[in-house]
Amino acid sequence: MSDAASDGVLTPERILEAAEDVLRRFGPSKTTVVDVARALGVSHGSVYRHFPSKAALRDAVTERWLRRISDPLEVVVRGKQAPPERLRAWLDALMAAKRRRCLDEAELFATYVGLTADARDVVKAHVDTLVDQIARIIADGMKSGAFSVKDARVAARSVFDATARFHNPAHAGEWSDPGIDAAFEGVWSLLRAALTAPSSGSQTSGTRGRKG
Amino acid sequence: MSDAASDGVLTPERILEAAEDVLRRFGPSKTTVVDVARALGVSHGSVYRHFPSKAALRDAVTERWLRRISDPLEVVVRGKQAPPERLRAWLDALMAAKRRRCLDEAELFATYVGLTADARDVVKAHVDTLVDQIARIIADGMKSGAFSVKDARVAARSVFDATARFHNPAHAGEWSDPGIDAAFEGVWSLLRAALTAPSSGSQTSGTRGRKG
DNA sequence: TGACTGACAGATATTGATTTTTGTCATCCC
DNA sequence: GGGATGACAAAAATCAATATCTGTCAGTCA
Numbered sequence: 482m483s484d485a486a487s488d489g490v491l492t493p494e495r496i497l498e499a500a501e502d503v504l505r506r507f508g509p510s511k512t513t514v515v516d517v518a519r520a521l522g523v524s525h526g527s528v529y530r531h532f533p534s535k536a537a538l539r540d541a542v543t544e545r546w547l548r549r550i551s552d553p554l555e556v557v558v559r560g561k562q563a564p565p566e567r568l569r570a571w572l573d574a575l576m577a578a579k580r581r582r583c584l585d586e587a588e589l590f591a592t593y594v595g596l597t598a599d600a601r602d603v604v605k606a607h608v609d610t611l612v613d614q615i616a617r618i619i620a621d622g623m624k625s626g627a628f629s630v631k632d633a634r635v636a637a638r639s640v641f642d643a644t645a646r647f648h649n650p651a652h653a654g655e656w657s658d659p660g661i662d663a664a665f666e667g668v669w670s671l672l673r674a675a676l677t678a679p680s681s682g683s684q685t686s687g688t689r690g691r692k693g
Numbered sequence: 694m695s696d697a698a699s700d701g702v703l704t705p706e707r708i709l710e711a712a713e714d715v716l717r718r719f720g721p722s723k724t725t726v727v728d729v730a731r732a733l734g735v736s737h738g739s740v741y742r743h744f745p746s747k748a749a750l751r752d753a754v755t756e757r758w759l760r761r762i763s764d765p766l767e768v769v770v771r772g773k774q775a776p777p778e779r780l781r782a783w784l785d786a787l788m789a790a791k792r793r794r795c796l797d798e799a800e801l802f803a804t805y806v807g808l809t810a811d812a813r814d815v816v817k818a819h820v821d822t823l824v825d826q827i828a829r830i831i832a833d834g835m836k837s838g839a840f841s842v843k844d845a846r847v848a849a850r851s852v853f854d855a856t857a858r859f860h861n862p863a864h865a866g867e868w869s870d871p872g873i874d875a876a877f878e879g880v881w882s883l884l885r886a887a888l889t890a891p892s893s894g895s896q897t898s899g900t901r902g903r904k905g
Numbered sequence: 906t907g908a909c910t911g912a913c914a915g916a917t918a919t920t921g922a923t924t925t926t927t928g929t930c931a932t933c934c935c
Numbered sequence: 936g937g938g939a940t941g942a943c944a945a946a947a948a949t950c951a952a953t954a955t956c957t958g959t960c961a962g963t964c965a
Contacts (some may be wrong), residue, residue: 499930513956524910529958598866639879643855651863654810667851675887703939725926736940743929 491523493531493541494649503600508588514538540603545597547607549684550578553613558614564622566675570667571618572644575611579648580656594650612637628676640672700861703735705743705753720800726750752815755808758801759819762790763826770826774873776834777885783830784881787823787860795865806862824849831888840888852884 489495499520504512514535518525532538557571583590597604615637622628630636646652647665655661711732716724726747728738744750769783793804806888809816828849834840842848858864859877867873 514958516958525957526959527909530908533958535957576791600866600870610921620712635879636883638876638885642858642876643880643883646854646857646861646863649858649864652857652861656813658812664850667847668855671848671851671855671887672883674890678886678890726928727926732954737927738929738941742938745928747927 484663491521491527491531495521496531496538497541497545498527500538500582501545502614502681504527504542504589504592504595505586509592510588525633540601541593544603545592546593547603549576550582551607553578554611554614564618564625565677566628568618568622568676569669569673570642572647572665575648575667579650579653583650583653583656590650590653597650608641612641615640618640622676629679630676636676643668643672659672703733703739706739707733708750709753709757710860712750713757716754716801716804717798721751721804722800730870731784751804752808752813756815756818757806758805759815762794763819763822765790766823766826770829774833776830776837776839777889780827780830780834780888781881781885783797783826784859788877791860791862791865792858792868795868802862809862820853824853827852834888836850841891842888848888852888855880855884 496517500517502511503516503520507516514528515525517538518528523526527606528538532541553575554571557567557574559565560570593604604609612634619628619630619636619640620633623630623633628636646655646663647661647668658664708729712729713730715732719728726740727737729750730740733740741749744753755862766783766786767810769779769786772779772782774782805816814816824846828845831842831845831852832850835842835845856877858867859873859880870876
């Protein structure tokens with residue numbers, strides 16, 4: 482009415498805040514940009530001044546949400562533990578974060594799964610961030626002699642891929658399986674052995690045969 | 694007309710054959726049990742004499758389909774190559790089989806993805822078969838000294854889990870990524886190093902911390 | 906002047922009436 | 936009698952009419 486933006490000017494940040502609230506309240510399928518605008522006390526046209534489309538708004542919300550997963554992991558990366566234990570702690574933290582969200586915010590989580598399926602840029606960037614974090618832990622381990630691999634980044638990507646079942650939302654349905662923790666222990670001990678082994682490879686050590 | 698079963702008596706096997714034909718022709722979403730019965734020249738009531746529900750029929754078709762993936766791999770398991778190369782060949786064959794089906798039979802493949810999501814028994818049994826095959830290759834490698842792990846079955850399950858991204862249909866969308874082959878090479882060289890390493894673990898070698 | 910509005914067209918989602926499908930079973934035929 | 940049939944009820948899918956939503960833009964107001 483008198484003041485369309487009930488609390489200061491309308492910024493992308495304020496829109497994201499409101500969008501997240503509405504999303505949490507109504508769920509992704511029931512959230513419209515009119516709802517978001519109403520929560521802010523403005524018309525939906527104003528929202529389009531800051532985000533070119535609903536998809537862009539949704540991507541921005543997801544990006545924020547993903548950052549709240551990767552940011553706390555940064556603390557683990559900078560931790561003082563020896564690299565093998567630190568890598569294990571990092572994986573535990575990642576899995577715990579994913580599972581917590583899968584339970585607490587099932588609907589938003591489903592949105593993210595949808596995003597993943599579309600292999601959208603937002604998710605690619607998130608994965609890049611995570612792989613970088615692993616790479617830094619592995620690089621530390623190479624310096625200290627705990628790990629021996631050719632290329633920290635390649636090894637990091639491989640560790641991330643090999644543990645996909647335990648953190649990729651596409652596998653969320655399996656996270657309640659009784660054997661899931663044991664399965665992770667199995668994969669972890671293989672990975673740990675591979676990274677620790679005297680001359681474990683990180684690339685181009687196979688016969689590299691054509692498939693299909 | 695004179696003979697309802699146009700070619701001998703009605704058996705589960707003949708029903709499965711017809712069901713698969715119809716499925717391939719119409720796709721899973723457009724296939725009804727009346728369609729299957731019509732293809733056989735019988736009433737749909739007769740189909741229910743052999744399968745308690747449409748779900749049971751669909752599961753049986755899927756089981757057959759999955760067996761056509763695991764059976765040819767048996768040849769690789771019994772092959773003469775040294776275990777490390779044989780394991781690699783087995784993984785290549787599995788990935789090739791999955792990708793071929795993903796391209797050629799996209800709709801049936803989607804059905805299977807749906808099945809996977811429900812974590813149905815049929816898929817569990819299929820995975821068990823595949824893990825057994827890996828375990829036999831690893832056991833061979835333990836005998837010959839090429840591999841050293843505590844428990845072949847546990848290691849096999851870990852290899853299967855660690856390569857999920859490359860054969861699990863939930864990741865089918867990523868199989869056309871340009872970097873997918875390189876990613877597999879990375880994971881493979883870690884796994885090969887882990888299995889080959891002097892005292893690589895297969896279980897219970899971590900700190901086993903509680904998560905969450 | 907420039908952020909904001911709100912009416913609008915086209916795209917998308919919802920609804921509920923209608924049709925199809927599933928699964929059962931009394932009956933029929935060889 | 937053993938196996939097949941087809942009418943039937945309940946459940947599920949379909950479809951078209953209706954309502955809602957997205958994205959645009961000419962116009963308003965400070």
